[in-house]
Structures are given as structure tokens and as C-alpha cells.
Amino acid sequence: MASPAPNFSEFNLVHPLHYAERGYPHDTWEWLRKNDPVYYWEETEGMPFWAITKHADITTIGKLPSKFHNGPNLTISHLPREDNDFPPTLIQLDPPKHGVFRRLISKRFTPRALLRFHEDIDKIGKEIVDNLVQNEEGECDFVSEVSAPLPIAVIAWMLGLPREDWNLLFDWTNRIIGAGDPDFAVEGKTPTEAAQATMTELFMYFSQLVDEKRKSPGDDLVSLFTQFEVDGEKLTQMDVLAWCLIIVIAGNETTRNATTGGMLAFIQNQNELRRLQNEPGLLSNAVEEVVRWTTPIIHFGRTATEDFQLRDKMIRKDDVLALFYPSANRDEEVFDDPYTFRIDRDPNPHLGFGVGEHFCLGAHLARLEMEVAYKYLLPRIAEVELIGEPDRLHSSLVGGVKHLPIRYRLNSV
């Protein structure tokens, strides 16, 4: 007999508050996967959308970028839509322009290209962990000590920001991604207005930096963006700024929350922590499992460019779809024991970095950052426990933990 449907009005799949209060709605996603994997979600004040919850369907859609566009509705809000005037970034471009723009940068982010940055990234990671491990035991907020500073520092360094400005980036990304969170609320502004005001600050900062890099270029990403050419023409200032913006926004919160969620998983599954300490060769498998387990991107939207039959449903042209990546990563048709955190999971065909045309540009970089953090920290941990509830971000886009209070004792070296 089919299990009864969950009460959909209790957990709106695109409501930031519901994620903050209860974490990921795995029960609802599991019900949808098993009973109605292409479900028309109308339980919202915002735009209705098709909730896509199966690994196979998200893969099909991700690989058909001309039929399902990112540009018009990349994110889906629980509120009526508000437009903005910012230029589209890489992730909002569609074929054929997307491929042209992606080829400009993709070579810079391959594992081979990143090799020459290993040493610097390793140094940044070690410095951050060293700060934490000065005392043999203590209490800390893992987010503000480790998982937040690491990706900020790496991205700021790769972009070529002066060291004294790294914290500005931290603040801006918090305020843009967390615009729906009460910690970042601005009186008299809607979350969209608050995010736009922050984007304006970010744009102004980068406008100046871009001008400086045009005059004296270095071996950094901002200098590279100023040299990009399409059809023999240099990019406009707006296009260069859009590049800065996507790297800043996409590279920070995601890696931070994967690193934090991984730490939480190790605290809650200490047998896996011990196993990794005994078998350090499992580190890269473990990082992959952390990305599957945490799946920091909750959804990205697509808009159908033509009618499309998906399973027993007819998606109409201009319909909006939400791809729920965390649901795909618990799909029992793909993963054995999907609700178990297993650092030796192999194969692990998770969709934490997306799939198809828009597959995460920074996937190798993110893996590298997490490997560095765990490599220096986890072998040192003798005991670790939570000393408070994880404080979750109000967001239906990035599943985030704002604070993870822990107590630890380290092995002596």
C-alpha cells in the first residue's frame, strides 16, 4: 500500500525558514521519489514549479541545456518574483553563449591546472588549522575558525585581493547568500533588496580592483578576466564584473557548508572518523562522501524552452523546474544504504556538484580545499563532540550551518 503523502504545507520546499528550523526534508523528498517524482508544487505564494527529485531525471535535465534553461529562473523563491538589473553570470547563461564563456576559464580549474596552486592552498589550509590546534583542548565555533575562513582565503588569493580585504569578501557573501536570514536582515528592505544593496557594494569594490589590474596585471583571476576576448573583442566591464561575482559567490558558501557538514558527520559517525585516521588513503573518497552527504546546493531552477514529456507528466514550455540535488543523492535506486555516511563509498556518482552543462567549475578546487582542511585536522583529533545545536542558515538555495559549536581534545604531537 502506498504510504500517505506528507503534509506539503508544513514544509515548503523553497521556504528558507523551514530549512533553518528543520534541516533538509528527506522524508518529503523520499516520498516524492517513490510516489510522484515529477510533482507540480503549487503549495507556495511564489511561482509554482515542478519538483524533480530522482537522480535519473536531474541527470536527464542537466544534460539537455537547450531544452532547460538556467537564465530565466535559476533560483526559485517562496515569494513572488522580484527582478534585478545585474548582468547574468556564467551560471545564468544558456547555449550557445554559455559554452563560449565557460571555455574562457575552464582550463584554469582542471586538476592539472590547479597543481601549481597546491602548495599555496596547502599553506593557507595549514595556517588556518594551526590557529585552531594551538591548544591541546578547547571549544570553538568550527565554522568561524575553519570552514568559513578557508574558502574565503583561497578565493580571495586566487582573485588577487590584497590580504587586508579578505574579510570584506566574507561579509559580502554572507549577506548575499544569507539575505533571507534574520542575522543579515536589513530594516526596511526585503531580502532581495538587501542582497542587491550588498551586490552593489561588491560591484563597486571589484570595479576599482578591475581598473587596477588592467593597469598592472598579475598572475591572478581578475587580471585574467580583463584579458578575456570573445570574437576578437575584449569583454565589457560588466562582463568582467560578472566573472568576479560568480567566483566569489559560488566558491565560498558551498565549500564552507560542505566542510562544516562533513565535520558534523564525523562527529555523529565517530567510527568513520577513526577509520579515516587509520586509513588516510581514504581521504579523497571521504571528501566525495562528504559532498554527497551534505549536498550544500539544495536546488537550482530550470525553465523549459519547449514541451517535454518526463515520466508520466507533460512539462509545458516556460514551466519552471526545481532540481533537488540532495534528494538525488539519497536516491535508493542509485546508492546502497543512502542514509549511511560511509567514507569508503565507491562508486559514488553523487550530483552534489551538479551534472551536465553547468557541472561545477570549482569542483576540483573545492575537493582540494576540503582535503587540506581534513588532512591537517582530523588525524589530530582524539575526542570531539558537539556542545550546542548546529545553527542553520535561512536559505532554500544553500543548506548552511552558521555556527557549529564543538569541544575537542587533540592527540599530542
Ligand code: HEM
Ligand atoms: C563543495 C563545494 C561546492 C559545491 C557543492 C558546488 C555545487 C555546484 C553546483 C550544484 C553547480 C551546478 C549549477 C547548476 O546546476 O546550474 C555549480 C556550478 C558552479 N560552481 Fe560550484 N560548488 C562548489 C564549489 C565551487 C567553487 C570552490 C567554485 C569556485 C570557482 C565554484 C564555482 C562554480 C561555478 C562558476 C559554477 C557555474 C558553472 C557553469 O554554469 O558552467 N563552485 N556548483
